[in-house]
Amino acid sequence: MNSLLSPRRQWRWWFVPLLCWLAMFVDGYEIFIYGATLPDIIGAAQWGVTTRSAAAVGSISLVGVLVGAFVAGTLTDILGRRKLYLLSLTLFSAAALGCAVAPNFGVFGAWRFVAGLGIGGIAPTVVAIAAEFAKPGYRSRAVGFVMTAPAVGGLAASFCALGLLEHTGFRPIYALGALPLLTLVPVALLWLPESAVFLRARGRGAEADAVTARFGLPNSAVEQADPSARSSAGSFPAGQLFENRDRWVTPGLWLMMFLIMMLVYGVTTWLPQLMVQAGFSLDAALAFFVLFSAATVVGTVLGAVVADSVGPKPVVVAGLLCSVIGYAVMALGSGVWLTIGIGIAGMGAGGAYGIIYDHIAAHYPVQIRATGLGWASGFGRFGAIIGPPYGGVFVALGGGNVAMAAWALALPGLLGAVLMSRLPRSVDSSVVIEPSVPH
Structure with a gap:
């Protein structure tokens, strides 16, 4: 057809x-x-x-x-x-x-x-x-x-x-x-x-x-499945997330979602307050927040275009490293460099956050695709819960010291980039496996 x-x-x-x-x-x-x-x-x-x-x-x-x-x-x-x-x-x-x-x-x-x-x-x-x-x-x-x-x-x-x-x-x-x-x-x-x-x-x-x-x-395409296929009829979808090689890949993807959400929610919660403590006006602090949010959208769009050519895994790794570079620029620079660092960090975080979903969707076969996405997203929400208090500790300790908070926020991105580099590339499967029928 x-x-x-x-x-x-x-x-x-x-x-x-x-x-x-x-x-x-x-x-x-x-x-x-x-x-x-x-x-x-x-x-x-x-x-x-x-x-x-x-x-x-x-x-x-x-x-x-x-x-x-x-x-x-x-x-x-x-x-x-x-x-x-x-x-x-x-x-x-x-x-x-x-x-x-x-x-x-x-x-x-x-x-x-x-x-x-x-x-x-x-x-x-x-x-x-x-x-x-x-x-x-x-x-x-x-x-x-x-x-x-x-x-x-x-x-x-x-x-x-x-x-x-x-x-x-x-x-x-x-x-x-x-x-x-x-x-x-x-x-x-x-x-x-x-x-x-x-x-x-x-x-x-x-x-x-x-x-x-x-x-x-x-x-x-439709293929006949052998009796050991993980898509066998009647198998509960969540249990299939840990079959074969996915017994270690699935926890790795969950941890990736945890780190990425910890990174995103940590910075979006505290960026305006950090800028106020650093001596900026409230309007300027909110402008930095809008810049970061807009940069995440740009990063997601650019990452998606590139991912269609090279696959989602390299884009997630690059996005996380980009966010680390952005926080480093924030920590070491001031004035216009601070603005540039926030923009780079936002683009990287957006690319990683948007494309990790694509990576997970491509990794699992259709029979358990939404299950894999749902459980990874659910586990990632623990990172969303931990991210704000984690960032808050360093914002409070720094008392307006942008460098301390920036390096702390860079850590989840660096750990995520290392972990993602160790996970296998996703291969989007268009194959729908149906259970074999005994003859």
Whole structure:
């Protein structure tokens, strides 16, 4: 079957990745919205929110993210990509509406936990979808494009808080997060197809053929599996992550996600405060933060383009080394060099964070792809939890000493680059292995 689309229909190659990008945009908005609205929530006299109770709700949300990543990744490989996309998107969009109308902080916190479930579940689902619907030869670009969305969504949350919080309070800002219930969810319900490779893995070949023809995708080869194949019927997807050589590769990928998220969340949490302590104004400190965020988007896009040519592994290694160089420039320079260092560090961190998902998606076969993404993402969230206090220790000890904090933030990147260099290169498998049938 011809896998090419006519010029007038080539937009279909990017339609599904665009739906994935929009979901991750909302995901980024939901992640950043709590921190952006916290000053008004703590200031709400009728709720009596303290710093301790606010931190507790933040932790509850992270627990939801962990559970969502582990569970949704596995369910996506069992129930299908489309169902988990719709479920995750509906969960955190409905939770945003729940937060907007919450009568007290306890109910608000419960809705933030629900939001965390959806936030944790959407990333492994959309990365699997984007990888499987990408234009032939453009998988890394499709996944990289999708992974630029959380940073853009986070910036949108920050700008909404800047423009609305002082005048309207926090409730309308959360209500905006519920808009996908009226927009993106209906569109996906009508037009988001199930992944062809997932359908073929489930023996639904005719449906898979229809999807590949509609979206100009290559037909996945089908091979007979021997009885020892890890894709054997009835095997629980999470258990298959440790079969054969993956018994050591899988823990390595989990540790990579841990280090990368520790690096990213450590710097994004403390960069503005570090710059203020170093003597910059608050506006200048926020400008440095915006620069870092914008650089992560640029780094993800550039990394994705290169990864389609050389593979994701070298890009992740290069991105981490780039971030280390950026922190070194920050530590040793000042003035314009400080700005350059932040930009380099952001590009490197963005390239590593966006493309590690592509590497994991390419490493695992379709039967356990989302499971591998979900469990790696879930384990990586522990790095997101540890990163802020880790960075905070060195920001506090340095008392405005940029060099001390920069070298500390460079360490996870250096360790990650060494570890990634020892892991095998990923080979994207278009082969869907079906269990052998006894004759």
